[in-house]
Amino acid sequence: MSEFIQYTLQGLAAGGFYALSALGLAVIFGVLGVVNFSHGACYMLGAVIAAVLLAELSLGFWVALVVVPVVMFGFGVLMERLLVQWLLALDPLYNFLLTFGLTLILVEAVKLRYGVSGLPYEIPAGLGGQVTVGSVNLSVYAIFACVFSVVVCIAVGLLMTRTRIGMIVRAATEDAGRTRALGINVGRWVTPVFGFGIALAGLAGVLAAPTRAITAEMGSNFIIILFAVVVIGGLGSILGAVVAGFLVGLVEAYGVAYAPAYAQIVIFVLMAAVILVRPSGLFGREEVA
Amino acid sequence: MRSRTTTGVSAIAIAATASLALAACGGAGGPQAAAAGGLTDGKVVIGLLNDQSGVYKDLSGPNSKVAIQMAIDDYKAKYGDKAVAKDIEIVTADHQNKADIANSKAQEMYDRQKADIILDVPNSAAALAVATQAKNKKKLYINIGAGTTALTGASCNRYTFHWAYNTAVLARGTAGTITKEGGTSWNIVYPDYAFGQDMNKSFSAEVTKNGGTVGQSIASPFPSDNFATFITKAGEGNPKVIGSMHAGGDLINFVKQFNQSSLKGKVQLAVGLMFITDIHSLGVDQFAGTQFTDAWYWNFDAQNKKWADRFKEKTNTRPSFAHAANYSAAMNYLEAVQEAGTDDADTIVSKLEGKKINDVFLRNGEIRKADHAVTHDVYLAKVKSSAPEEWDYEDIVKTIPAAEAYGAANPACTMG
Known part of the structure; x- marks a missing residue:
């Protein structure tokens, strides 16, 4: 039984992190209808920038947690202004291909500059060690990452549902024409929302830096799991991304515990099952699917 | 429509002819016997x-x-x-x-x-x-x-x-030595592809040959970035040694997450294949004390x-x-x-x-x-706890003589 609890806790810890990582993807899709394939590359950039801040400017984890999202927000704004906006009127496939191409460029650029072996990073002071209760234990950092992720997810959820900004953004996605008729400048909100989504990807990258290998390819495999998370949760749904993040974390942990070789396949089996029963995902709106 | 089909066919014909022509040229200019005593x-x-x-x-x-x-x-x-x-x-x-x-x-x-x-x-x-x-x-x-x-x-x-x-040399060097030194009970985690399976086999055989036991061999998906649960599973049954057969980014993920687990310090971590570039990228302190076989330092x-x-x-x-x-x-x-x-x-x-x-x-x-x-000769290396200079990461614990490292010639080989 204690083993079961151990795996459950580990699944939940990983799930919180998945939820935060998928959040930006859900926000951007929900508002712009863009399937941002470069989300994984932006997550990687977040981690790489954190590592560079540490190595070259001796700025640690806590500073990176603030600085990196700001930098990535700027990067997202540039990306939207220079590239993404021109394709918004076309088939979503165009932006999917654009962001896919951008991923390849970003990954190769990082390889060119920082090589392929990865960059060093350490657990921030005070977050090392484990918490042990009985025969169950979790690393302090995993608990921190999970709690931090959940707090950010709730904050973003509240921002979208409880504030005027959130209301405008949601109205704009629902019916841009009518929102405009009410005297609201819809276009003004598109760019910051895109930047915000990219900033969330960067934030997830910083959070990953102490526990994962920081390499140019670190987002390439991860984005696939994130797509599974948003598809299960319902494309564009923030609550969906959070619930699905935890679900995927748990399923993966139980997979490892009881059928290790199939640990990753079970995620996609879950995804297929959800799509069969609810094509728009657990919390997706029908018209999105 | 019709003319399109015709064009399609002729394009194929041209391509086919071209490839045949190229093949013919290749044949003509193909293997040239070395002039006696020349290049x-x-x-x-x-x-x-x-x-x-x-x-x-x-x-x-x-x-x-x-x-x-x-x-x-x-x-x-x-x-x-x-x-x-x-x-x-x-x-x-x-x-x-x-x-x-x-x-x-x-x-x-x-x-x-x-x-x-x-x-x-x-x-x-x-x-x-x-x-x-x-x-x-x-x-x-x-x-x-x-x-x-x-x-x-x-x-x-x-x-x-x-x-x-080769993988057998790594196994003899690392698994053989650690088992002989008292690390007799092992759990192994390996990436589920040809290299990982080969490493798992070589290491398990070498542990057993030296009087040790392998409790579990756990396959992990390749590539993977979340090893926390795999590490928990590898700790079941209280082994003395956990062997990671991963390479590259997977290895770095594994070691980082092992260092954050409760097993750090209680269980010895043995790494199947490690290169100096791995130590360089993760930082010497993260790998400190890890033993592995190196072909040259x-x-x-x-x-x-x-x-x-x-x-x-x-x-x-x-x-x-x-x-x-x-x-x-x-x-x-x-x-x-x-x-x-x-x-x-x-x-x-x-x-x-x-x-x-x-x-x-x-x-x-x-x-x-x-x-x-x-x-x-190959070497059993141990990662230093701090690097006196950049890239100076290894202490050579022991030179493993060629005969011991390579064993007898592979009987599966028939020079064809």
Whole structure:
């Protein structure tokens, strides 16, 4: 039984992190209808920038947690202004291909500059060690990452549902024409929302830096799991991304515990099952699917 | 519509004719017998086929070309006007760790670029594909970067040599030593593909042979970044040693997450395959105390250090064992050409077989005739707790003599 609890806790810890990582993807899709394939590359950039801040400017984890999202927000704004906006009127496939191409460029650029072996990073002071209760234990950092992720997810959820900004953004996605008729400048909100989504990807990258290998390819495999998370949760749904993040974390942990070789396949089996029963995902709106 | 179809057909016809014509030309200009005592095409062409952009780029990659160029420079300096090979060329290609690309690039090197020998080829699947090409084209191939024992086992052939290490050597060095020193109960986590499965088999066999037991062998998906649960599972049954058979980014993920788990300090972590570039990327303190088998270490003795200094002047980094092995293989190939007076593959093979070598990379080295494994002393290394200078990460705990490291010739090998 204690083993079961151990795996459950580990699944939940990983799930919180998945939820935060998928959040930006859900926000951007929900508002712009863009399937941002470069989300994984932006997550990687977040981690790489954190590592560079540490190595070259001796700025640690806590500073990176603030600085990196700001930098990535700027990067997202540039990306939207220079590239993404021109394709918004076309088939979503165009932006999917654009962001896919951008991923390849970003990954190769990082390889060119920082090589392929990865960059060093350490657990921030005070977050090392484990918490042990009985025969169950979790690393302090995993608990921190999970709690931090959940707090950010709730904050973003509240921002979208409880504030005027959130209301405008949601109205704009629902019916841009009518929102405009009410005297609201819809276009003004598109760019910051895109930047915000990219900033969330960067934030997830910083959070990953102490526990994962920081390499140019670190987002390439991860984005696939994130797509599974948003598809299960319902494309564009923030609550969906959070619930699905935890679900995927748990399923993966139980997979490892009881059928290790199939640990990753079970995620996609879950995804297929959800799509069969609810094509728009657990919390997706029908018209999105 | 109709005219389109016609165009389609004629395009196919043109393509087909063109390819036939090319094939015919290739045939005409194909294998040229070495003029007695001379060089094919009047020059020696060394092909370097490896990963120039992916996970093994830092380990070997473009800097291996620098190492091979060093061998060429040394050869020319040594023989001067008496050199048989006056015109030596290096051609390189990136196999991107894909066996099919390795296969076609090797073909291109042997046929079109007139490569007399192909070097390096990390990644076991790619390595085996090139071995087949070498056999079919009857051209030389010295593998350095790959670990599979099949190169000197079931897939061995007259033209293929395996210079630096193999998975069985790693297992004897690391699993054998740790088990003998009292680490008798193991759990192993390995990535679920050819290399990982091979490593798991070799390590399990070696632990058992030395009186230890392997409780669980756990397969993990490849690639993977969340190992927390795998580490928990590997800790079940309180083993004395957990063996990670991962490489590259997976290994770094595993070690980082192991260090954050409650097993750190209680269970010994043994790493199957580790390169100095891995330690460099994760930081020496994260790996501190980890034992592994190394084929060569740049700061082992004065001879290695001197070569490493030359390498650093050209690349601004320290060499991995793969860089040194590429140098050694290229140098010994050129020496064989010098001795034979020709680059004819069959003549060179007979010059190389059975040769005993001591050079900057090989100590007590011998090119074993039976299976073409190049046996030599290897080292049990332990990661230092802090680095006195950049790249100075390893303490050599023990030299493992060639005979002990390589064992007997692989019985699965029948030189075809």
